[in-house]
Amino acid sequence: MDTVTITLKKVPGLYLECESVTPDKFAGKNAEEIAALPCAEGKRNYVLGDWFEIAGAAGATAADTKIVVNGAGTDKCKYIGAWMTAGEVVVNGTADMFTGAWMEGGKLTVKGDVRSFSALQMKGGEFIIEGRAWNYLAAAYRGDWRGMQGGTIRVKGDVGSDLGTFMNGGTIIVEGNADIHIGTHAEGGTIIIKGKAHRRVGGQMVKGEIYVFGGCDVMMPGFKKIEEREIEVDGEKHVFNVFIGDLGERHPKSKGEVVYGHLYTLKE
Amino acid sequence: MTKCIKNVICTFCGTLCDDLEVDVSDDGKRIEQVRNACAIGAEKYLHVGNPGRVVVPRMRQADGTYKDVSYDEAIDFTAKTLLKAKKPLMYGWSSTNCEAIAEGNILAEKIGGVVDNCATVCHGSSLLAIQDTGVPSCTLGEVKNRADRIIFWGCNPAHAHPRHMSRYSIFPRGFFSAKGQKGRKIICVDCRETDTAKVADHFVRIKQSYDYEVFDALRTLLRGEEIPDEVGGVPREKLQELIDICKGGRFVTLFFGMGLTHTLGRNHNIDAGINFIRDLNDYTKATLIAMRGHYNVTGAGQVLGWQYGYPFACDLSRLTTARHNPGETTSVDLLVRHEVDACMVIASDLAAHFPFEATRRMAHIPTITLDPHICMSTELSDLHIPVAIVGVEVGGCCYRMDNVPIDTRKVIDAPEGVLTDEEVFQRINKRVDEILAEAGCKDAAEYLEYLEKQEA
Numbered sequence: 001m002d003t004v005t006i007t008l009k010k011v012p013g014l015y016l017e018c019e020s021v022t023p024d025k026f027a028g029k030n031a032e033e034i035a036a037l038p039c040a041e042g043k044r045n046y047v048l049g050d051w052f053e054i055a056g057a058a059g060a061t062a063a064d065t066k067i068v069v070n071g072a073g074t075d076k077c078k079y080i081g082a083w084m085t086a087g088e089v090v091v092n093g094t095a096d097m098f099t100g101a102w103m104e105g106g107k108l109t110v111k112g113d114v115r116s117f118s119a120l121q122m123k124g125g126e127f128i129i130e131g132r133a134w135n136y137l138a139a140a141y142r143g144d145w146r147g148m149q150g151g152t153i154r155v156k157g158d159v160g161s162d163l164g165t166f167m168n169g170g171t172i173i174v175e176g177n178a179d180i181h182i183g184t185h186a187e188g189g190t191i192i193i194k195g196k197a198h199r200r201v202g203g204q205m206v207k208g209e210i211y212v213f214g215g216c217d218v219m220m221p222g223f224k225k226i227e228e229r230e231i232e233v234d235g236e237k238h239v240f241n242v243f244i245g246d247l248g249e250r251h252p253k254s255k256g257e258v259v260y261g262h263l264y265t266l267k268e
Numbered sequence: 269m270t271k272c273i274k275n276v277i278c279t280f281c282g283t284l285c286d287d288l289e290v291d292v293s294d295d296g297k298r299i300e301q302v303r304n305a306c307a308i309g310a311e312k313y314l315h316v317g318n319p320g321r322v323v324v325p326r327m328r329q330a331d332g333t334y335k336d337v338s339y340d341e342a343i344d345f346t347a348k349t350l351l352k353a354k355k356p357l358m359y360g361w362s363s364t365n366c367e368a369i370a371e372g373n374i375l376a377e378k379i380g381g382v383v384d385n386c387a388t389v390c391h392g393s394s395l396l397a398i399q400d401t402g403v404p405s406c407t408l409g410e411v412k413n414r415a416d417r418i419i420f421w422g423c424n425p426a427h428a429h430p431r432h433m434s435r436y437s438i439f440p441r442g443f444f445s446a447k448g449q450k451g452r453k454i455i456c457v458d459c460r461e462t463d464t465a466k467v468a469d470h471f472v473r474i475k476q477s478y479d480y481e482v483f484d485a486l487r488t489l490l491r492g493e494e495i496p497d498e499v500g501g502v503p504r505e506k507l508q509e510l511i512d513i514c515k516g517g518r519f520v521t522l523f524f525g526m527g528l529t530h531t532l533g534r535n536h537n538i539d540a541g542i543n544f545i546r547d548l549n550d551y552t553k554a555t556l557i558a559m560r561g562h563y564n565v566t567g568a569g570q571v572l573g574w575q576y577g578y579p580f581a582c583d584l585s586r587l588t589t590a591r592h593n594p595g596e597t598t599s600v601d602l603l604v605r606h607e608v609d610a611c612m613v614i615a616s617d618l619a620a621h622f623p624f625e626a627t628r629r630m631a632h633i634p635t636i637t638l639d640p641h642i643c644m645s646t647e648l649s650d651l652h653i654p655v656a657i658v659g660v661e662v663g664g665c666c667y668r669m670d671n672v673p674i675d676t677r678k679v680i681d682a683p684e685g686v687l688t689d690e691e692v693f694q695r696i697n698k699r700v701d702e703i704l705a706e707a708g709c710k711d712a713a714e715y716l717e718y719l720e721k722q723e724a
């Protein structure tokens with residue numbers, strides 16, 4: 001795997017739209033060619049070379065390419081790793097909105113936080129966030145009915161609101177706490193929250209699994225407890241209260257059985 | 269002698285009453301009297317004669333004072349400021365006509381700006397929910413003629429839309445609602461007992477920010493499932509009673525306002541509300557209508573919708589693509605995150621309504637305000653362009669809260685020399701074209717590079 005290191009030369013005044021910063025766009029290019037890839041700040045069009053010091057060359061394919069993003073001001077860069085299908089991206093700092101959005105494969109690591117709308121409608125690959133994630137992580141784009149569909153996200157810190165809205169596949173593991181609206185409208189997928197979930201967990205959920213280790217501040221009235229069961233989650237074995245819901249929402253039938261969403265809270 | 273103009277449309281709130289009578293002096297310059305309007309509506313017409321109206325553009329000087337300038341100068345300054353900015357914000361639009369909005373949106377496309385209207389701090393969350401889940405709606409005419417169950421949820425028309433209850437929702441007698449108020453059951457859901465709650469037959473007080481949970485409980489009950497004894501401070505029996513009242517009606521309409529759109533969860537509250545109404549349609553006819561505030565905020569969304577595909581928060585900074593992502597392209601976020609470098613406020617008062625951080629940012633970047641009045645935004649602007657008042661001094665198309673277009677009318681002449689919003693935008697558009705042509709640039713993006721080269 002060949003590594004390209006790009007380092008911001010100055011902090012953008014507004015925000016830089018960096019959809020070129022993916023292994024797919026870099027693949028097969030040398031430093032000079034990478035420097036000529038487009039980026040934009042508002043309506044002003046630039047090339048990556050205007051903003052970044054570029055060292056190294058990319059591999060022949062996306063899968064052979066690793067990108068390391070450095071420098072003060074990475075938190076002013078949007079769309080890093082968005083639409084990536086293979087290879088690896090590491091951001092040594094915080095990344096702004098749409099980081100890893102529509103990602104289909106490969107590995108994306110952000111050492112700091114990610115801002116809202118990251119991993120939007122993610123389809124595959126692995127996304128590791130070492131800090132916290134803001135709102136709408138792995139949710140659907142505005143007006144779309146397909147949130148995260150595949151892949152894995154691990155957040156070491158807390159997450160904001162609207163985690164996994166319209167989610168229908170994949171796994172999200174949050175090691176910290178979560179704010180309101182978790183898995184709203186979910187039709188599949190798994191969300192694991194090791195900390196506490198604030199409110200509105202699984203609202204309007206049709207299908208899918210949500211595990212909350214630290215409990216919910218307020219439970220949705222549409223969830224009903226059906227049993228207690230020992231389950232292994234993310235390598236830990238615990239006894240959980242098992243709820244089905246959201247009973248206020250429509251639920252399809254599969255093989256004659258009604259399919260529900262499941263919410264699991266740790267048994268004290 | 270005065271002459272009486274009948275069927276005047278009140279351009280104040282989203283109710284857009286169309287039955288005003290205005291007495292105008294013989295020379296067509298002064299309004300003497302207004303009949304049929306509510307107190308706010310009447311004042312909208314009567315205040316026009318007050319002294320102190322600004323009739324020429326005012327430009328801020330280095331020492332902070334304002335200096336009168338010509339419209340030509342003001343238009344040149346605006347065109348250059350918007351062209352020079354990398355990402356200008358054009359916010360407001362809700363108190364002008366659709367003709368001006370259409371012209372203004374074209375300007376936004378030319379200069380690569382973000383267009384956003386008052387929905388962003390109002391019913392934008394309703395629009396998001398509608399995008400997510402659709403909307404079973406109807407017109408206010410249908411409410412008047414058919415509805416026998418009215419729910420006011422998180423809204424207070426007694427104060428915000430004073431004639432709403434008498435013209436459409438509670439008192440009027442219509443074709444299938446000949447008994448008027450007697451034939452209707454009025455339910456008010458709110459966290460405090462408003463004046464609307466006082467005229468309702470049933471007042472349901474819920475705990476603040478529990479709307480989503482209460483809607484979920486109602487939907488769960490509607491499907492015959494069990495809920496806890498109490499949800500959001502409302503006992504289960506009360507919620508069941510509410511459902512029975514709705515199911516017993518022939519036509520249910522839910523009106524909702526800021527109490528739903530801007531409390532915890534925002535768009536999700538509306539989403540849940542829409543789905544509750546949808547579920548009710550298994551039993552009876554049920555609809556819902558957003559209580560839009562300003563008289564043409566609905567029109568701002570309509571026009572932007574047919575021009576660029578999105579009702580608010582539309583980012584045209586890429587010049588060839590329209591993007592819409594509330595949370596990112598909404599005015600408050602753009603200002604607070606320092607994502608815009610110039611601002612134009614049109615027919616709305618940004619500074620009076622936005623969070624302090626956003627207003628502070630607006631005050632620090634070049635700002636131009638288009639408004640007939642002196643307001644907080646004009647006082648924080650570098651340039652104030654006065655315009656004629658829509659519905660009083662110029663007509664034009666406006667959309668009522670139920671998305672019905674109504675052609676408003678002019679009752680008196682504007683002060684001499686004062687342009688309309690539409691004329692100002694036409695002239696800015698023309699000026700932008702001239703500047704681009706002079707520089708030999710095909711678009712605003714190229715013009716920025718040209719400017720940088722010139723400076724170097």
Ligand code: SF4
Pocket residue numbers: 278279280281282283284285304305306307308309310429430431432
């Ligand atoms: S209710 Fe609204 S539209 Fe009707 S008169 Fe009053 S302010 Fe004007």
